[in-house]
Amino acid sequence: MVIGLGPGEARYLTTQAADALASADWFYGYGPYVDRVVAPDDPRRVVSDNREEGARAREALMLAARGECVAMLSGGDPGVFAMASAVCEQIERGPQAWRALTIDIVPGVSAMLAAAAACGAPLGHDFATLSLSDNLKPWALIERRLLACAGAGMAMALYNPISKARPWQLGVALERLREVLSPETLVIFARAAGRADEQITTVTLEKARAEQADMATLVIIGSEETRRVERPDQAPLIYTPRFAPGHDPETPDSKG
């Protein structure tokens, strides 16, 4: 089972994920995710570093092939820059017996959905989901995707924006985006979205700085249509309209 825990707190867990966790004999994953579901001294935990996805998936599959019920844990959704792809990859490369295993992938609320919900609906129209990590792809490809999506008027959710090992990527991405998007385009830094220490900051692209993000931050780049609704005594609502310019459904002659 490859299980999405949702972002940060138990309240994001689905019934399906809770049931799956209850049936597991083993809990594999990156330490902080495993900590969310079993006690530190639980003998069923098998934690590993967050750069060891391939080895972690192989070990879990070997155990599953011996008949054990193994839970592979992901924060957010396992299908978005997480363990589901790594498990599929190892099944393809591994012994034929692994193809006979029952693989249940249990979706979860992804970080980008929690981040968007925390500030309004910035992903309310067409958008892209991109990882800024160049560990597994060349930086040139990341820039190409950023520019293709920005150029096509799409909002973007950026995963893995920055880390100690990758300090410059977000800054360069913001520079490239400033070359093609209006300086007034909204940028949301959603830190720890869905957790008690959640912190949402919205600035214009012109003023956005890479230092506003850390490893726990999801960055959302609005489209040029994304809007900010100021509210007294509350954070602003940030949303991307459901319609393209000139296609407002409530303006009778707007469809053209």
Add this chain to the structure above:
Amino acid sequence: MVIGLGPGEARYLTTQAADALASADWFYGYGPYVDRVVAPDDPRRVVSDNREEGARAREALMLAARGECVAMLSGGDPGVFAMASAVCEQIERGPQAWRALTIDIVPGVSAMLAAAAACGAPLGHDFATLSLSDNLKPWALIERRLLACAGAGMAMALYNPISKARPWQLGVALERLREVLSPETLVIFARAAGRADEQITTVTLEKARAEQADMATLVIIGSEETRRVERPDQAPLIYTPRFAPGHDPETPDSKG
């Protein structure tokens, strides 16, 4: 409250969404979503057609401004082609008092995440989320986004692929994509993903036909890297690798 119910069945509901539903005085939404949480004869239901988002949001906000606790329901996640954006839009356009309301947006498992989980991890790397409906945007813009994302090597989740009122859009989208993507590119038709009658069909782009989709179908277009792992007596696993070609983390000299 704008609440994501997840796709189809109660097992996708999060604890947070269940708690929010329990506190609501009124349930607004498209009929099939309201049916999932309150009985047909419940006086707290206010159902409306799925083309009336603006009016539905206004009515709910008026009631909320009178002090009622109103639940606006969305299938999947409310922030992805659903009610969160419509509610923000009406708050921006409505009376100043609406800006003082407490708006809780409760994220949910979106249809694309459930569809991806049902077949493997086709959205396991950079991807785009696009609506094929040209009700609120010009078709030319949709084609531009499809080609920009396909050209940049991204997978795509296509919402609203087809309906009685929009019968030709998916067919034309597939034609355009055939002009830029390999005929072997994988296309997934995920019908009723996450429901008891779920039906997942994977074909090559060459063989994909618009008639394979209906209103309840989410279509995923793989990238050219998306792979199919055949399994005995089980549906194949479809996944998009975590790495770009030549950047396989398990091939020591692959990073270049």
